Amino acid sequence: MAKITAGNALYLYRLLGRELGVGKQTSMARVAEVLEADGIWPEDLGCADVRALCEALTDFAKVTAFKKGQVFVTVMRNEELDRMLERAGEPTAAEKAASKGKPWKHRKGAKAVKPQKPRHVEKPAAVEPEPEPEPVVEPEPVAEPEPVAVAEEEPLTEAVVEKTVEAETASEPATKVEVAPEPAAEPEPEPKPVPQAEPKPEPVLQAEPEPEPAPAAPEPSIKLTITFDPDPEPEPVPATEPEPVSAAVPTPAPAPAPARPERAHADLPQDFYADVRCPDEQLSTLYQLLPADVDPMATLEEDFRLARSTHALEGTRSNVTFPLRYQRADGSPVTVTLRRTARAQAGKHWTLAEVTGDAPETVGPEGLSRRVEGAWRAFASDEDAAAATSPEDELARYAVLGSWDRLLADLAGVAEAENWGTDLHVLKDYLTMTFHRERLQGRLAMTDDGSSAAFDTGLLPPGGEPICAVLEPRDGDIAWELACFSTNACARAASYGEAPSAQTVIDALLAANSMDLRRLAQRLARNPRTMTLAYDAVADEVRVLLPGKSDALVVDLADNTAQVTGHISLEDAYSCARVVSSDQPGWLIAGLD
Incomplete structure (x- = not known):
């Protein structure tokens, strides 16, 4: 039977409301992380597990169970508990007035309930x-x-x-x-x-x-x-408390360590026009650094959203620095610093304090170049790649992801062992391009009540069900947040159409009346497995790749004839080909070594 005092309930209301947010549906695993990080165990309050504890907190916690065992908790606002938290601090104005001039006279009434942390009971x-x-x-x-x-x-x-x-x-x-x-x-x-x-x-x-x-x-x-x-x-x-907690549970202790900047900076601005004061001096610097057709305010808002989603923020509560999508001459990104002031100016607590980039006088009229990264742009021209939205940014704008390093490590740990390249960059390209394709095909799954969403990563654990990325709703300008990777969710995987047969490609190469293409046709005829398919995320098309001397040849099939339209590096070719299939020829796999 649960044994929760009024002080314990008030403490838990303050803790869960601060860490999880009020009115936001959060997974039970995240609730367990918050409690463990604070040194609270369900057994201390007479509950068998975290779910039993949440179900006992009926005054402010709502437990919702979905199909396939997914359980979420929502912290609901309780005005009475809010008043108790206020009374637990300084006396109210009415109490001060009642005792003014009469130091011997005390206000009568029930003693205010104070938040009391549950004491850990040693086993x-x-x-x-x-x-x-x-x-x-x-x-x-x-x-x-x-x-x-x-x-x-x-x-x-x-x-x-x-x-x-x-x-x-x-x-x-x-x-x-x-x-x-x-x-x-x-x-x-x-x-x-x-x-x-x-x-x-x-x-x-x-x-x-x-x-x-x-x-x-x-x-x-x-x-x-x-x-x-x-x-x-x-x-x-x-x-x-710390001694038994660290001794009994050494493993889960580090789990809550990587705190999310989103929660640490709960009051960060989301609308630059409404929340950030932009002095003319800083805006003028941006206008000189960025290309003439780029809106600095829109760029600031979009890139700040990406930084919050991927936890690319640096600084403190009062000073926050984040990178822009444009790079300096040395290849490093232009950075922007926001500063928070206690006294609002024009109703805004945040100010654009500094823009760090190349000296404006050294930048030409075309402005700084955009930082374009990832294998997704391998098939596109520089102009087309710069004009397109990268799949990486698309996913980060759709859902709060957290640190890329942690996200990729979690996914690689769940999926079958595979060579994902240095720093898992192939896995990053794979995940973002897969999401891009599924979103274009309308294959993102969502529950009827909008309480969760998911998309199929296309990966499998050892002998298990498809791995899906599970998203949960959140308040703010980014509507979703990545909760976990799970095999219990359901979503449709992306499709890439029917692959042309090796004979079809051979006939098209021979019809081109080119000696080079005839040699390719002869090589393909001897070993049909040398041909592979790769995904072009900019054009949203599937391309045919054949081995070149030290790279991959992009072959375009049109009107029953073949034509080599480009050359891409083996590394980029493998990333784009891995999106379509995990079975790749040896000449392409060698590009990762």
Whole structure:
């Protein structure tokens, strides 16, 4: 049975509301991360697991279970709890006025509830050795302690234990032992709880007398009583909590470490026109650095959204720096710094404080060039690539992704082992181009109530179901957030049409009446597997690739004739070909080595 005090509930409301957001549906796994990071365990509050704890917090937590076992939690706003949080701070204006001029007069009324962090209850494993001197079963006939059922609830409800201990201390020492069986130092009372509460661990107690656990036992019991004496805000509790948490659960501890900048900077601007003051000096610098046909304000807003989505922000709460899509002469990106001021100017708390780039006088009239990265632009001209939206940016604008490094490592860990190149750059190209294709084909899946969405990554775990990227809704200018990669979600994979047969390509090469193409046709005839298909994300088409001397040849089939339309690097060719199929010829795979 859940044992949650008003102070505990208020603490959890403040914690979950701050970390998860109010009115936002969050996965149960994320709730568990937040609780673990704060050193809170469901067992401390009498709950079997995190879901049971959330279901017990009916005043502000709503648990929703979807098909295939997906469970989400929504923190709902509770005005009464909000008022309690306000009252837990400084006295209200009415209270100050009532006591003004009368320092001896205090406002009467119920004591304000303060947020109280649940105390971590150590598992009985450390306390079991205490009763070892109690093999004597003589106290069993004494049936006096039996009516006190508190011994069983003791590890769950420590507040009750405190009250019981006080009452028992005033009456007899024997009763005190029943409530807190831990003090093995007490002579007579200890045997009573041993046979009753923990008969099974007796053999363990006999085996442990050698390390002399008896002296250690009284210490935790004394700490338990002393810790609960100051009930308002148990400052000593955090001092004892970190030790068991880090010792018992070493692995999950680092999980919450990579905090999301989105939450750390909860008040970051989302609309540059409405939230950021842009001085003429900084705007003038941008106008001189960027091409003449580029809108600096639109660029600032779009690139800041991308930086928030991929956690590419640097700085503090008051100073935030992020990169633009344009690069300097040395290849490094132009950066912009925003500064927050306590006093709003023209209703705006943020100011465009600095633009770091090349000196305007060294930039030509065409402006700085755009930073174009990724294999997706391999088939397009420089002009077409610069005018197109990269699949990477498209995915980041659609959903908050978090750090690319962490995202790619998670996906690579779930999928079958495969060579994804240095820094998993092939996997990044693959994922973003796959999303681009599926979005163009309308294959993104969404629940009827809009509570979640998913898209098929096209990857498989070892012998498992297709891996889907699961998205959950969020407030703000980016409507979705990547929750996890799962095999329980359903979505349709992208299709790339029927591949032309090797014979069709051979006939088209021979019809071109070119010696070079005839040689390609002869080579393809000897080994049809040398031909492969690759995805052109800019044109949204599938291209035919054949091996060149040190690169890949792009062959265009039209009117039953073939023509070589371009050459691309083996590395880019493999990334684009991997989008279509995992089965690639050896000459192309060698491009990754």
